[in-house]
Amino acid sequence: MTSIIEIKNLKTRFFTADGVVKAVNDVSYTMESGEILGVVGESGCGKSVHAMSIMQLIPDPPGKITNGEIIFEGRDLLKLSDAEMRKIRGRDIAMIFQDPMTSLNPVFTVGYQIVEAIRLHNDVTKKEARKRAGELLALVGIPGAEERLDDYPHQFSGGMRQRAMIAMGLSCEPKLLIADEPTTALDVTIQAQIVDLVKKLQDELGMAIMWITHDLGVVAEMADRINVMYAGSIIETGEIHNVYKRTKHPYTTGLLGSLPRLDDEPGTELTSVPGLPPDLLALPEGCAFAARCGYRDEKCVAERPILEKIAGYDHQVACWHWEKIEGDGK
């Protein structure tokens, strides 16, 4: 496999009246083409901001990418002009968002919004684009797709709107699809449908997918690899089974421990991660997780651990004590 995107030392900051919010801190990783990467973490851990940084859609001001490289097909996206970046957005890298109820423009028809994306990046007639839009809506499983092109978003249900968003995202056959919590706003049965749909589309079309979520279950179901983020940094990453079965970071252990499982003994209590994530305005010197961690010692407080490769496995962890931690093997 060849890598589709390589992110090196990405830093994103928000310069607010209260100070500098360190939203993304030295994030580096590589995605292979055609793989599904799960990015997990709790709210405010920088998972969405890092994705918006890739798209360069960080609101500026106050946001700014202060450091790093985003190598996509051999080019550093951060060095491209606005016009060059616009050609990549929507065509090579597409993004779908959390809230399908508000992510479609209410005053244009669904068909118009898909056709607009197609015609922006492809030299086709209106008629051809419309035909393609109809095919896309059919592909994402909207019944009577042709006729529904002329409907407005408010005539679609939430699940259908997210399907339409996916159709729009896929309209130019992107090489990378970033899905930012695409199922969070939907109810559970619809969530499962959307997850199945995306898996099916990935099989057919073969694009790489970055699936951002706080739902570890969804990631387990579909992802090849996983990035666990905490306070703007990746603290554990690797092949999905390695991370889930041989968990090495206390935070990931805590996250997994908070999930109910069907094979739990009846009466098993769920654990939670105590405390709150650190204030991104004033990140501690050392490990950002130290304050909530049972393994904390002086080194954790003084020095920040960096990702360290675990020999013999596709698995990296940023913890001084990972060798002491045994994944629960669940």
Place this chain on the structure above:
Amino acid sequence: MTRYIIRRIFSVIPTLIGVTFVIFMFQRLIPGDPAVAMLGEHATDESVERLREQFGLNRPLFLDRDALADGDINKFFDSQYVRYMKRLAVLDMGESIHRRIPVRETLALRFPATMELAFLAMFIAILVGIPVGIISASKRNSAIDGITMIGSLIGVSMPIFWLGLMEIMLFAVILQWLPAGGRLSTGIDVKSITNIYIIDSLLTGNIAGLRDALEHIALPAIALATIPMSIIARMTRSSMLDVLQEDYVRTAKAKGLSKGLVLFRHALKNAALPVVTIIGLQMGTLLAGAVLTETIFSWPGIGRWVYDGILGRDYPIVQGGTLVIAVVFVAVNFFVDIMYALLDPRIRYD
């Protein structure tokens, strides 16, 4: 859409009837007798009574209850209001009490002048206000934003009469670029078709007339446009700022659309609703402001004429003038409602 328009039309009719009712009633609530006002303080009771009878001022306002007791149905309905409405149905608005000129004739001459001024002022206000608001919003907190917002605050606060006088001082007296008042220079003639000189001179290909008419209307139109322009700019800015935060604007950017398309295609259509509302409401302020503007610039419109009518208790003039202004206001807001539906499909399908 057709159903929506038809429903709107039906809701306009009771509004207009209400307008005639209110205009008629308020008029009669003003103290003082028009017959006395006309004949002077020293008129005999007899002559006053004769005049009252001649104009129907001796009839009850709405319904004659005494006549009902007598069983006289025709007389029961023969009230000032019913007489007024009957005449209105054939567009007869009566004669001016003092000058005995049919109100409709004067309106035909003066109303187009006011409309020309008011609509040109609104046109300027929209043409400047909306782009200024959009630019301010897209460059929020920049120097341009600061300057335009301070400018619009001054614009909102500026009294029209003062601005009008300053304009005359600068452009008519000191620089002598533009005339200080009137609609046309002496010696320039525009053939009357609509009595809106800009349109008439265009229709007849009268370039000299068009130029002269534009020179005359420039100062009053700018004075009148200042307040609505400032309000529209501020409203557009705040509405755009709201919309630019929306998720669908982010979606539009994520598609790869340029900043201009995001702003003018995706954001503006959503931001336009409150702006259109304000434009409709400002039309009322603007018609009221026309009275002052017309006075300062000796503009022969209905504003000044109605004002004189009020002072002289010339009921037919006040009724006729107020009525056409109210009809214009209702009509403008009817179009605002139609605009809503065109802009927002969710309203159309309600």
